[in-house]
Amino acid sequence: xxxxxxxxxxxxxxxxxxxxxxxxxxxxxxxxxxxxxxxxxxxxxxxxxxxxxxxxxxxxxxxxxxxxxxxxxxxxxxxxxxxxxxxxxxxxxxxxxxxxxxxxxxxxxxxxxxxxxxxxxxxxxxxxxxxxxxxxxxxxxxxxxxxxxxxxxxxxxxxxxxxxxxxxxxxxxxxxxxxxxxxxxxxxxxxxxxxxxxxxxxxxxxxxxxxxxxxxxxxxxxxxxxxxxxxxxxxxxxxxxxxxxxxxxxxxxxxxxxxxxxxxxxxxxxxxxxxxxxxxxxxxxxxxxxxxxxxxxxxxxxxxxxxxxxxxxxxxxxxxxxxxxxxxxxxxxxxxxxxxxxxxxxxxxxxxxxxxxxxxxxxxxxxxxxxxxxxxxxxxxxxxxxxxxxxxxxxxxxxxxxxxxxxxxxxx
Numbered sequence: 389x390x391x392x393x394x395x396x397x398x399x400x401x402x403x404x405x406x407x408x409x410x411x412x413x414x415x416x417x418x419x420x421x422x423x424x425x426x427x428x429x430x431x432x433x434x435x436x437x438x439x440x441x442x443x444x445x446x447x448x449x450x451x452x453x454x455x456x457x458x459x460x461x462x463x464x465x466x467x468x469x470x471x472x473x474x475x476x477x478x479x480x481x482x483x484x485x486x487x488x489x490x491x492x493x494x495x496x497x498x499x500x501x502x503x504x505x506x507x508x509x510x511x512x513x514x515x516x517x518x519x520x521x522x523x524x525x526x527x528x529x530x531x532x533x534x535x536x537x538x539x540x541x542x543x544x545x546x547x548x549x550x551x552x553x554x555x556x557x558x559x560x561x562x563x564x565x566x567x568x569x570x571x572x573x574x575x576x577x578x579x580x581x582x583x584x585x586x587x588x589x590x591x592x593x594x595x596x597x598x599x600x601x602x603x604x605x606x607x608x609x610x611x612x613x614x615x616x617x618x619x620x621x622x623x624x625x626x627x628x629x630x631x632x633x634x635x636x637x638x639x640x641x642x643x644x645x646x647x648x649x650x651x652x653x654x655x656x657x658x659x660x661x662x663x664x665x666x667x668x669x670x671x672x673x674x675x676x677x678x679x680x681x682x683x684x685x686x687x688x689x690x691x692x693x694x695x696x697x698x699x700x701x702x703x704x705x706x707x708x709x710x711x712x713x714x715x716x717x718x719x720x721x722x723x724x725x726x727x728x729x730x731x732x733x734x735x736x737x738x739x740x741x742x743x744x745x746x747x748x749x750x751x752x753x754x755x756x757x758x759x760x761x762x763x764x765x766x767x768x769x770x771x772x773x774x775x776x777x778x779x780x781x782x783x784x785x786x787x788x789x790x791x792x793x794x795x796x797x798x799x800x
Contacts, residue, residue, distance in 0.1 A: 398726055398795045403784035404639035412438065412635040413627050413694075414775045421542045422623040423661035423668075424455035424516040431540045432519035435658050438638050439523040443645035444656060446523035451671025453518035453661040457496060458544070460508035461582065462615025464492045465608045468586035472605030475593035482593025482601060489608070490586035497579045497665065497706050497740070506665075518661035518668040522676070523637075525644050530653040531799050533685045536640060536790055537669065537742055538633030539662030542626030543769045544618050578739055579706045582611045627775045629768065632694030632758075632783045634658050639787040644794070651799025662742055669742040677749055686716060687753040688793060689743035692768070693786035694778040695758045697730060704737040704744055704755060712743070713752040720754055723792040729785045732759075756789070758782050 416434060421427040432448045439446035468489035475482020492508045521540070588604025591597070637656045644654060659668035700717055703709035717733060724731040743755035758779075767773040 398723060398792045401643075401727055401788045401791045401795070403788040404635075404643070406780040406784065408642075409635045409639060409780050409783050409787075410775060410778075412638050413631045413778055416540065416631050416634065417625040417627045417775050420623050421540060421626065422455070422544060423541045423664040424453055424518050425541075425623075427623075428541045428660045429519045432521050432658070432660060435521045435540060435634060435638070436523070439521065439641050439656060442638060442641035444523035444525050444641045446521060446656075449520045449522055449672075449675065450517050451520060451660075451668060451675065452515050453664060453667035453671060454506075454509045454513045455516050455661065455664055455667075456513070456544075456619060457509070457665045458615040458619035460506075460512045461493055461496055462612050462619065463512050464489045464496070464508055465582065465585060465611035465615060468589050468608035469605050469612060471586075472589035472593070472601050472608060475589060475601050475605075476598060479593045479596065483590050486586045486588070486590030486593060486604060490583055490590060493579075493583050493586065494707065497582075518659075518664075518671060520660055520668050520672050521656075521658040522672065523641065523656040525641060525654040525656070526649055526652055528653060530651055531684060532651065532797055533653040533655060533680060534794050534797055535655040535657060535680070535685065535687045535746070536637060536794075537657045537659060537687065537689045538637050538691070539630045539659040539668065539742060540634050541660050541663050541668070542623040542630060543663040544621040545624045545769065545771050581607060583707070585609075585611055624769055624771050624773050625775070627773050628692050628694040628758075628778050629773055630662065630691070631775075632692060632778055632786070633690030635783055636690050636693065636787045636790055639784075640790055640794070643787075643791055649794060649798045652794060652797055654794055659742055665740070666742050666745055669745045673745050673749060677746075680751075682750045682752075685751055686797060687743065687746040687751050688720075688790060689741055689753070689755045690786060690790070691741045691743075691755065691757050693756055693758045694780065694783045696779060696782060697732060697759055698724075698782065698785055698789070699732045699735055699757045699759050701735045701737040701755055701757065702733055704740060704747075706738060706740045709736045709738070710744070710747065712747060712754055716752040716754050719796060720756075720789070720793055723796055724789055727788050727792050729789050731756075731789070756786060758786075
């Protein structure tokens with residue numbers, strides 16, 4: 389796509405006030421919202437009510453979903469640990485068990501293919517219900533559609549040892565952190581140690597390398613313990629983690645109600661069960677993608693946009709990164725330049741966000757996140773991710789930029 393074809397000059401966009409953004413985040417952060425929970429449902433209805441008040445046609449859609457990745461990944465890691473323990477005497481068993489566990493974990497955390505296979509969770513978990521909010525603005529028959537996504541569920545609290553270690557490193561050696569080619573927190577290869585354990589078990593057992601097999605056994609056992617710990621913990625407030633993006637959706641709806649856009653249909657989607665590895669987004673895909681032509685639809689995903697500086701990753705994926713549409717990225721960068729908003733485009737995201745789903749279906753997709761001045765984002769997936777720790781200036785910039793992109797895509 390040549391961005392020059394679509395980029396219309398956009399006058400300066402007035403961003404939402406901090407009070408409005410803060411009110412949205414504070415109201416929703418007070419609700420505990422683990423994936424597929426009553427709290428997630430309550431938050432979905434609160435968001436839908438706010439969007440209707442802003443003039444959008446909003447509905448809460450229930451979609452089948454699994455509530456967590458912790459159980460299937462933890463069981464697979466535990467099986468790898470058992471295979472590693474048996475691999476000293478039964479090398480074929482160790483090699484086979486480690487390889488199957490590694491393949492299962494890769495399938496789980498890579499979100500499967502298109503709608504997702506993810507065999508382990510279908511066997512080991514109970515299917516539940518996630519609540520998505522879908523709101524429409526503009527004419528349904530407009531020649532172009534922009535889908536702006538966020539999520540309102542919240543992750544379970546982790547012990548945060550790795551994040552605390554990264555923050556300690558950032559304080560002591562900021563030069564090392566600044567030299568990293570990827571932007572925290574979404575860029576850290578968080579799943580690599582989890583899959584490394586089963587791979588070491590498989591390779592160590594097959595090659596008769598006892599030190600490698602034992603290393604894999606220990607790593608797998610630690611991963612299984614970490615997943616068990618995750619499964620039993622309560623959800624964090626997720627003020628920056630998810631609600632910063634939701635506040636942008638509501639601010640955008642209010643702004644477009646005041647200044648409607650001709651020639652562009654805007655869909656605002658707040659997904660549930662995103663923290664269960666994109667369950668809600670894939671439910672939206674199954675229900676709506678057949679009505680959204682890839683040639684005239686763009687997706688912009690907002691995730692944790694309330695910490696420091698905005699980042700537009702050029703690629704994403706937990707193991708193998710997949711490049712987003714460069715033309716759409718250029719358009720967003722041009723809009724940021726026009727609005728005098730600083731956006732970093734040099735990173736690769738390693739954790740995987742909801743943007744991966746439309747990207748794998750062939751849509752022109754971009755993901756907007758934030759980072760704390762080149763340092764690991766504080767409070768990420770911790771109980772301290774509270775409304776008072778959100779950088780509302782950054783959230784307002786994300787809202788201004790999102791609206792500018794919408795106005796640039798509108799047919800005049």
